[in-house]
Amino acid sequence: xxxxxxxxxxxxxxxxxxxxxxxxxxxxxxxxxxxxxxxxxxxxxxxxxxxxxxxxxxxxxxxxxxxxxxxxxxxxxxxxxxxxxxxxxxxxxxxxxxxxxxxxxxxxxxxxxxxxx
Amino acid sequence: xxxxxxxxxxxxxxxxxxxxxxxxxxxxxxxxxxxxxxxxxxxxxxxxxxxxxxxxxxxxxxxxxxxxxxxxxxxxxxxxxxxxxxxxxxxxxxxxxxxxxxxxxxx
Numbered sequence: 001x002x003x004x005x006x007x008x009x010x011x012x013x014x015x016x017x018x019x020x021x022x023x024x025x026x027x028x029x030x031x032x033x034x035x036x037x038x039x040x041x042x043x044x045x046x047x048x049x050x051x052x053x054x055x056x057x058x059x060x061x062x063x064x065x066x067x068x069x070x071x072x073x074x075x076x077x078x079x080x081x082x083x084x085x086x087x088x089x090x091x092x093x094x095x096x097x098x099x100x101x102x103x104x105x106x107x108x109x110x111x112x113x114x115x116x117x
Numbered sequence: 118x119x120x121x122x123x124x125x126x127x128x129x130x131x132x133x134x135x136x137x138x139x140x141x142x143x144x145x146x147x148x149x150x151x152x153x154x155x156x157x158x159x160x161x162x163x164x165x166x167x168x169x170x171x172x173x174x175x176x177x178x179x180x181x182x183x184x185x186x187x188x189x190x191x192x193x194x195x196x197x198x199x200x201x202x203x204x205x206x207x208x209x210x211x212x213x214x215x216x217x218x219x220x221x222x223x224x
Contacts, residue, residue: 004160035213045153045161045204047213061212095161102208103151105172107161 002026002106004096009111012086020111022079022096027106030054030074035099036081038092039110046092049081050099063089086115119143119207123216129224130195138190138219140205145185149209152181152190155218156201165190166208197223 008020020036036048049070050059058070069082079096091114097104120143130136140150148168155161163172165181168188178193192199200223205216 044218045155045206045215047206047215050211050213059211097161102149102206102213103163103166104153104161104206105163105166109160 002098004098004106004108006094006096006108006111009094009113011114011116013117014086014088014115016086017082017084018086018113019083020081020094020096020113022081022108024077024079024096024098027098029072029077033099034070034072034079035097035104036070036079037095037097037104037107038090039095040089040092043092045095048094051079083113086113088115091115118212119146119210119214121205121207121214121216123205123219125219126217127220127222129222131224132195132197134195135191135193136195136221137192138203138205138221140183140188140190140216142186142188142207146207146209148184149207150181150183150188151206151208152179153204153206154199154201155204164203192221 003025005023012018035050038048051070055072067085071080093110093112095110096108098106122141124139150168152165169181180191182189203219
């Protein structure tokens with residue numbers, strides 16, 4: 001069974017950093033692209049970033065470019081999202097998703113991030 | 118960026134009925150549209166991709182159609198477990214973009 005489990009969420013002050021992790025199991029992690037998708041309270045889904053199978057290619061939405069870094073450790077079957085210079089508008093639930101050609105075919109339950117002083 | 122306009126925002130129906138949800142892209146995305154279901158306490162679920170391809174394990178009462186800019190998700194013979202939020206997403210190009218969602222409620 002495919003499982004994606006996010007961790008590392010919490011309350012953080014504006015301007016500070018937070019690093020999310022996503023532990024993957026039940027499939028060959030290194031064979032799949034991975035993504036982070038967020039959902040602000042009472043809002044819809046927004047794609048945040050994607051990473052290729054080997055980690056050599058990364059893609060970001062404009063609002064997080066230069067502040068967020070997606071990475072992966074295929075030996076540990078783990079996806080990461082380093083979030084720096086956090087803003088109040090980054091407050092959201094962040095979902096880890098497995099993706100193939102842009103289709104998110106497996107999702108985690110999400111990690112909640114609140115940016116507030 | 119490709120804007121995805123989803124309608125209706127809310128939809129109320131009874132078990133056994135059929136419903137349709139529409140998604141319009143701001144430019145052609147060929148066939149590259151996916152549909153997802155979101156329910157509280159459960160992981161988001163992929164229903165349809167490439168416009169009309171049913172994801173493995175998804176009941177055949179779900180179907181997708183369309184290409185270019187106009188797409189439709191149809192659910193026939195609604196079951197109680199089908200009520201929830203539905204999102205479309207274009208997977209043709211970065212940045213991937215989602216529709217604003219449709220809440221399917223029990224009438």
